[in-house]
Amino acid sequence: MAESTSCDNRTSDSGGAVLRPGRVLAVACMAHGMIVVDTSIVHVAIPAIRESLDASLPTMQSVVTSYVVVIAGLMLAGAAAVGHYGAVRMFRLGVVLFGVTSALCGLAPNGPVLVAMRAAQGLGAVLVMPATLVMLTDTYREPGKRAKAISIWSMVAGSPVAFGPTLGGALVETVGWRSIFWINVPIVLVVLWLSARHMPRGERSGTREPQDVPGQLLSVVFLGGLALALAEGQEAGWTRPLPLVAAAVAVVAFAAFVVRQRAYAYPMIPGDLFRAPGFRGYVTVGLLLFVGYNGLMFTLSVFLQQVRGYDPVTVGLFFLSSALPITFMPLAAGRFATKYGDRAVLAAGILLSLLGAVVLAGFGGDTPVGTCAGLALIGFGFGLVTVPQITLTLAAAPEHRSAIASGLMSAGRSTGSLIGVALLAGLQSGGGIAAPAFALIAVYALMGLAAWLGGRARARPAATGHRKG
Numbered sequence: 001m002a003e004s005t006s007c008d009n010r011t012s013d014s015g016g017a018v019l020r021p022g023r024v025l026a027v028a029c030m031a032h033g034m035i036v037v038d039t040s041i042v043h044v045a046i047p048a049i050r051e052s053l054d055a056s057l058p059t060m061q062s063v064v065t066s067y068v069v070v071i072a073g074l075m076l077a078g079a080a081a082v083g084h085y086g087a088v089r090m091f092r093l094g095v096v097l098f099g100v101t102s103a104l105c106g107l108a109p110n111g112p113v114l115v116a117m118r119a120a121q122g123l124g125a126v127l128v129m130p131a132t133l134v135m136l137t138d139t140y141r142e143p144g145k146r147a148k149a150i151s152i153w154s155m156v157a158g159s160p161v162a163f164g165p166t167l168g169g170a171l172v173e174t175v176g177w178r179s180i181f182w183i184n185v186p187i188v189l190v191v192l193w194l195s196a197r198h199m200p201r202g203e204r205s206g207t208r209e210p211q212d213v214p215g216q217l218l219s220v221v222f223l224g225g226l227a228l229a230l231a232e233g234q235e236a237g238w239t240r241p242l243p244l245v246a247a248a249v250a251v252v253a254f255a256a257f258v259v260r261q262r263a264y265a266y267p268m269i270p271g272d273l274f275r276a277p278g279f280r281g282y283v284t285v286g287l288l289l290f291v292g293y294n295g296l297m298f299t300l301s302v303f304l305q306q307v308r309g310y311d312p313v314t315v316g317l318f319f320l321s322s323a324l325p326i327t328f329m330p331l332a333a334g335r336f337a338t339k340y341g342d343r344a345v346l347a348a349g350i351l352l353s354l355l356g357a358v359v360l361a362g363f364g365g366d367t368p369v370g371t372c373a374g375l376a377l378i379g380f381g382f383g384l385v386t387v388p389q390i391t392l393t394l395a396a397a398p399e400h401r402s403a404i405a406s407g408l409m410s411a412g413r414s415t416g417s418l419i420g421v422a423l424l425a426g427l428q429s430g431g432g433i434a435a436p437a438f439a440l441i442a443v444y445a446l447m448g449l450a451a452w453l454g455g456r457a458r459a460r461p462a463a464t465g466h467r468k469g
Contacts, residue, residue, distance in 0.1 A: 021139045023198040025149050028132040031095055031191050033156040034184055035125045038102075039068065041168035041180050042118075048177040055111030062115045065232075070122025071129075072414035073224025077216045078126030079407020080268060084211060087134040087403065088199045092192065094127025099188030105181035133406035135199075137394055144338045147391050151334030154386040155327060215268035218257040223411060225250030230418040272398055273405060279396040281454025285346070285389050287412035287419075288447040292353065292440050293322075293382055295420025296360075299427075299436045300371070321372040322379030329383020342388035342395075343455050349384030350451060352377050354444040361437035374437075385447075396458060 042049075046060050082090045101120040108114035136153060140146035171179045225246045233243035261267040273279060297319065304310045304318060336345045356377030363370025390409065397405035420443075427435040 020198060021149075023194065024135060024139045025152060027191060027194045027198060028135055029153055029156040030187065030194070031091070031128050032132045032153060034187050034191070035098065035128050036156075037167070038121065038125075038184070041171075042067075045168055045172045045177040045180050048172050049114070052177060053108070053111050053114065055114075059111035059115060063111070063118055066115050066119040067122045067125075068414060068418065069224060069227040070119045071125050072227040072411060072418060073220050074123065074126040075130070075411035075414060076219045076223065076268065076404070076407050079130040079404045079410070080211065080216055081127065082130045082134055082407070083401075083403030087131040087138065088195070090127045091131035091135065091199075092195055094124045094131065095188055095191050095195070096124075098124030098128065099185055099192075102181045102184035102188070106178040129410050130403055130406040133390070133394070133409075134403050137402045137406075143391075143395075147337045147342070147387060148334045150390050151330040151337075151387045154330035154333075154390065212260070212264055212266055212268040215257060215260045215264065218253050218260060219268060221253035222250050222257055223415065225253060226415065227418050230422040233422060269404065269408070270401060273401040273408075276396050276398060276401075277460060278454040278458035279393065279405070281450045281452075281457060282389060282393040282396055283409055283412050284450040285350075285385070285447050285454065286393065286409055287416040288443055288450060289353075289382065289385055289389065290413045290416035291420035291423065292357075292443040292447070293378065293420070294417040295422075295424030295436070295443075296378065296440055298421045299424045299433065300364075300375075303433050304371075318368070318371060318375065322375035322382070325376065325379035326383045326386075329380055330387050333384045333387040336384070337388055337391065342392050343451075345384055346388040346392065346451050347448075349381045349386075349388070350444060350448045351381070352384065353381030354441065354448065356381060357437060357440040357444055361434060361441060364433055364437060366432075381444075392454065392458075396454070 042064060046063070049055065049063065050060050078090075078094075098121055101117050101124060105114060105117040105121065108117055132153065133150075136149050137146065140149045168180050171177075171183065229243045229246035229250060232240070232246065237243075261269055300318070301315055304315045310318075333345055333349070336348075356374045356379075359370060359377060360374035364374045393409050394402060394405055424436040424439055427439055
């Protein structure tokens with residue numbers, strides 16, 4: 001990839017092509033934004049899809065969950081492919097696959113076909129998401145410029161929270177539900193055209209270590225089983241056969257995965273990555289961040305509509321108080337990180353999130369002002385945490401492990417979203433949100449602990465090296 005750290009300066013790849021880091025960033029953001037929009041844009045179209053295809057409610061739930069389950073289950077395998085075959089090559093393959101399956105989603109004649117194509121969309125996403133982070137890490141070598149690039153990437157990742165449902169609603173009302181999938185096709189064509197002009201032609205290959213195919217399969221079974229158990233348990237009930245069997249399969253697969261990783265010379269999660277100081281702590285921060293926020297969004301949506309009687313439009317306005325800070329704060333987080341350091345910004349974001357949870361626990365169930373205030377504080381905290389969490393996670397990983405590191409981080413976030421919905425939504429009962437709000441406080445407290453442990457682990461080798469010097 002590019003060797004320059006500048007956002008503007010031209011560089012050359014190994015094939016002699018002129019590269020502009022800013023345009024690499026633009027291509028990565030366009031593709032990543034397209035992927036994450038599809039996690040939220042489909043929600044507002046569910047009634048129209050159900051009526052048009054005469055589909056059952058469980059089928060419609062599968063339209064939503066199949067995409068997320070595939071992303072959570074296959075993210076590590078996708079990251080391994082990125083590391084082995086190269087980020088740009090897998091990026092283009094993932095974009096093409098996503099575009100083709102998006103078109104097929106828009107042509108689906110019935111519910112089962114739509115569910116299958118949504119799962120296939122997830123296959124494209126698991127290649128694109130880790131590849132974009134690897135491309136940015138390779139392109140922006142200088143920490144300050146890398147933080148700025150990641151802040152822009154994170155802003156794109158947060159924008160669907162605020163604008164995905166709005167865009168989806170407009171398309172469904174004016175063009176029809178199929179347009180929410182077809183809109184991806186021209187975006188895919190633009191991304192492919194730009195990547196042909198501004199991505200390396202002579203990209204170096206990824207790592208050439210033997211692939212841990214059994215380990216990849218076991219990770220797919222474990223993460224897929226866990227995601228399926230959480231999704232189906234929340235929707236159908238925790239004592240039904242499917243979530244119970246999926247959970248049992250996930251436990252067995254996890255045990256087999258651990259044994260495989262210890263026994264194989266070239267494990268899927270290399271030992272130097274797993275033992276890297278601070279890496280596990282910062283990955284855990286990302287998982288808990290998404291446990292808290294996505295669980296809160298689901299729980300509050302149900303509470304505000306079914307208990308408080310607000311319509312969907314009003315609920316959307318409530319959520320803007322957190323969605324807007326999530327969208328725009330990453331840019332400020334990048335600047336703050338340059339001035340004060342990543343760990344300081346991470347700590348500030350966690351404290352704001354914790355304060356927001358306390359406000360929700362005290363006032364969120366009783367007054368709209370309390371709800372909006374709590375959501376706003378959590379939104380500011382989320383927006384501040386995202387950039388330093390990514391930066392610190394990738395900085396903790398050995399450079400040649402950036403692909404699997406980004407995959408682990410993305411898999412943790414996706415799994416955290418499912419855990420959050422299952423955990424917090426199961427606590428909401430009666431006329432208040434005290435129980436999920438206090439659970440949210442616990443989640444953010446654990447997130448602070450994970451960040452502290454990660455920072456302590458990162459500081460220990462530096463201190464040891466200083467004493468030796």
